[in-house]
Amino acid sequence: MAEQEYTVASDSENTGEEKSSSSPPPSLPEIAVGIDIGTSQCSIAVWNGSQVNILRNTRNQKLIKSFVTFKDEVPSGGVTNQLSHDQEMLTGASIFNMKRLIGRVDTDPVVHAAKNLPFMVQTLDIGVRPFIAALVNNAWRSTTPEEVLAIFLVELRLMAETSLKRAVRNVVLTVPVSFSRFQLTRIERACAMAGLHVLRLMPEPTAIALLYAQQQQMTSHDNMGSGSERLAVIFNMGAGYCDVAVTATAGGVSQIKSLAGNAIGGEDILQNMMRHIAPQPQEASSSSTAALRVATQDAIHKLSSEDNAQIEVGDKISKVLDRSEFEEVNEEVFKECERLVTQCLRDARVEGCDIDDVIMVGGCSCIPRVREVVKKVCKKDEVYGGVNALEGAVRGAALEGAVTSGIHDPFGSLDLLTIQATALAVGVRGNGNRFVTVIPRNTMVPARKDLFFTTVNDGQKEALVVVYEGEGGESVEENHLLGYFKIVGIPEAGRGVPEINVCMDIDASNALRVFAAVLMPGCSSPVVPVVEVRMPTVDDGHGWCAQALNAKFGSALDLVTLQRKM
Amino acid sequence: MKCSYKGSAILATDYYPFLYKRPISSLPASFPSTSLSYPTRTRFLSTRIQARLIHDDPVKQSEDLSFYDLLGVTESVTLPEIKQAYKQLARKYHPDVSPPDRVEEYTDRFIRVQEAYETLSDPRRRLLYDRDLSMGFSFSFSGRRRNRYDEEVVEEKSDWKKKWQTQLSGLKRRSSHRDNNTMSWAARMRRQHNTSEDSSP
Structure with missing residues (x-):
């Protein structure tokens, strides 16, 4: 189903430090634009040399409704398509909420909740991608969330190119904290389909954190280097997702201490x-x-x-x-908001009274009860007023775009840095059906960590490395499968003798690579070539892969952590 | 506006349980895999960079530095100073801001600085670290010697680890019995410095 998309996306796999490799040698580096793809509305902004400028469409809108209508031959998205009435989006011909659907399988409750939407979301409940279709001339025309997003992004790109009078290729996008790596690849794929090259996918509250860091630096230039650190809680709740971050800011550096998020909005x-x-x-x-x-x-x-x-x-x-x-009626939603903020504070090992500022953004941050809940947990009476609730994320993304493009500002407005943290833990299946964390949640990136494992059976010559990502639930089923590979050529030995080192590396652009090496006692270097796999490798139907591996291999190729070798 | 830092309270109540119940996990989670030489950021690793990594890499020299050396602070440093030093180093070594041709080595350095920061900014971990440092061990945990593949290091490594674990299980005296192979270069230097004028760098 997705083969052709693969070829398109393969060039986005090469994200990394040398990003402008495929664009013609420009005299000035291309400044990456920032895009906030919201569940309900999108915006695009760019550093214009002295400040962030939010671009407008031909109808002078900065916030553009996220939808694509499949009415005629050519689908049209919210950038160009003028709706005469809100209800026009709800006839079944338009697909929206793609951010809630992208990269999810049909057993996901979020997909099930989308069945109440006017377009078709059909689920077979077997763990494959849902069938999504728009009603065109009384026929259901099938599409995918990636395709819808790509169509929308093409419009957004053309709008930016018209407005900036140059080609736009490099982008920084904001994404929900709770997105799995698999979902992030879907976003990258949609971007590749739209001819965009993703430099960074930033969790939304970290974009806000960067904007906040800039504001702090501007308002207190004398603080630079004085080491005075400000702790802020950033709460972002839009139509589709709720995200929280705790950030420590000083001298333009925003260090993300913890992240929490959920698909609630x-x-x-x-x-x-x-x-x-x-x-x-x-x-x-x-x-x-x-x-x-x-x-x-x-x-x-x-x-x-x-x-x-x-x-x-x-x-x-x-x-x-x-x-x-x-x-x-919405008690549960508000409770979940409270839980997320509480968890985020706990993970950052700070208490409400340590917090200097509470920043609230996103459409739902206007709801009085949400504000009450967040202020109560953070023990603050006031919410920080310096960030626009609907424009903060895109402004932060544009700043990151300028910073990662290597732009320098003579006035120091871009002397900024975000030290990101991992929103989810990554680890492997081991010790039976357990999730063994290699890189925990909220680890600062870039990061590289490793663990030693060993075989469970005597004479075991192969081992299966099954990589999962998640909140760190104990059994692997509570986490998302990212991929798997087999280590072969383990020398014959009793169980527990071979030492299998699994190392995970996350670079600054959040790419995850997993290494595995086999060591034998008394032998100083790996006995077989080291395996390096870029994750995720799975496609649709994650659950199936795990079941199939189980059915085929059982525990024959299992791993257990090697005690005293941490 | 800020509450006072709660570190001292944690120390008073948790220090011993922490030390004895969870000796292993009390250390930074990652550990050097000395014998392994995984590639760094392979995608753009040119031979030129590789050559530098192997031969005259300034980062490599930092492997044996103590966490205090890595952050460029003294052992009497305060918590705000640690935070400040960390952020300043981040501005230099973070791959987002480092010069494009040095991203590889700076990322390595950044990961090390980060581990130093994580240890020293946590009062409990810092206390443990200080104790070990005072006994002559330079626990620069992830001095990932991924560019060294001599066999000697492996031996040294597993030996050193065993020793360290024995030590944690209570046989602290063991640490005073030493042969040079079990210690990092910096540890040897420090000890030599402390005890005699005999030096063999």
């Missing part, structure tokens, strides 16, 4: 409210459902500033919603 709140207002399920692509969605959305927005809101849908629904009712 405005879309969940909206669906909760729609179910609350109209409990009977209706045809998802019907016009009444569309009307309900639009009316509910409006009411939710209104409840951020007012105590109650009126909802009228046709002649069937007329209801006054008050804020406490809204908060009760």
Whole structure:
């Protein structure tokens, strides 16, 4: 299914330090643009030589709705397509929320929640990619989230090229914290399909952190080098995802101490409210459902500033919603926000009272209850006011674009650095069905760490290295499969004798490579050539791979950690 | 506005349990795999860079530096000073800001600086480290000698590790019995410096 995409994307595999290798030798380095692909809206910005400039489309919009309509021969996205009414997006001909769907399989609850959307999301619940289709002239035309995103990105790229009067190739994109490496490859693939070369995929709150670092540096230039470090909690909640970061900032350097995130956002709140207002399920692509969605959305927005809101849908629904009712219906969502912030603080080993600033961004950060929850956990009365809730991420991405493109600013506005941390742990299957962490969550990158393993069977000549990524749950099933490879040629020996070193390396552009080497006692160098594998290697149907490996090999090629060899 | 740093409280309550229950994990998670020479960032590793890595790599010399040396601070450094030193070094060695032709070696250096920072910025780990340092061990844990592949180092390595573990299980006296092979160059130097004028670098 994805073969042809593979060839397109292969040039994006070569991300790294020497990024402008394939572009013609320019006199000035090409400044990478920053793109914030939101679940509901996108924006694109670039460093213009003295500051960040958010680009506008022909309708003078900075924030562009993320959707693609498959109405005619040529699909058109939100950049060029003018909707006369919000409901026009909800006829089934438009695909949106692609960021919630990209890189997910059909057993994922997030995919199941998307079945209420007006376009088709068909699931067979067997762990393969869902079937997604748009209604074109009364026929379902199939597509994929990557394709939809690519179409949208092409429009965004053309818009930027028109506005900047130059070719745009290098980009820095913001992504949710909770994205697995597999999902990140899907984003890279979509970019490659759109002719864009990804320099960095930045977790959204880290883009905000960079912007904050710049502001701190500008407002207190005398602090530079004085070592005064400011701790900030960054809370970002949009339509699709909620992300939290704790960052320590000093002298333009933003050091990410911890990250936490989940696929929870405005879309969940909206669906909760729609179910609350109209409990009977209706045809998802019907016009009444569309009307309900639009009316509910409006009411939710209104409840951020007012105590109650009126909802009228046709002649069937007329209801006054008050804020406490809204908060009760979405209690679970707010609890999850609280949990994420608490976890992030704990992981950073800081307490609420250590925090200097609380920064809240994203559409949902306007919801009073969300603000209350975050302020309560961080023990702050005020929220930092210097970052625009809807533009912060794209501004941060544009700054990172300029920094990674090697641009220097004479006034020091780009003397910035983000030291990223890993959002998820990576490790291998070992000790039975356990997830053995090699690089833990919230490790600063670049990072390189290794562990020693050994064989479980006497005379075991081969071993399977199965790489997983996740929050660090104990069994491998709680984590995502990233790939696997086999070590062959282990000399015949009793179990526990061969020493198998598994080393993981994450570079500054977040590429993960896994090395494995076999050592024997009394032998100083690896007995077989070292294996190096770039992860992830899996494609769709991750769960299947793990099951198939299990069925085929059982525990014959298993590994256990070598005690006292850490 | 800030609370006082909670490190001392942690030390008072947790220090001994931490030391004795989890001696191994109390160290920075990664450990040098001396015998292994995994490639660094292979994708753009030119022969020119490789040659430099092997022959006159300034980073290599840093492998035997103590964490304090790596951060360029003295052993009496305070926590804010450690943080400041770390951030300044990050601005120099982080691959995002280092000169394109030195990314490889600077990344190596950055990872080492990071480990030094992680250890020294955690009061519990710093205490352990200081103790070991005072006994003559230079625990520059990930002085990843990935560019050295002489067999001697392997022996040294596993021996050294065994010794260290024995030591942790309580036989601390063992550490005073030493033969030169079990210690890093810096450790030898330090000891020689402390005890006699005899030197053989």
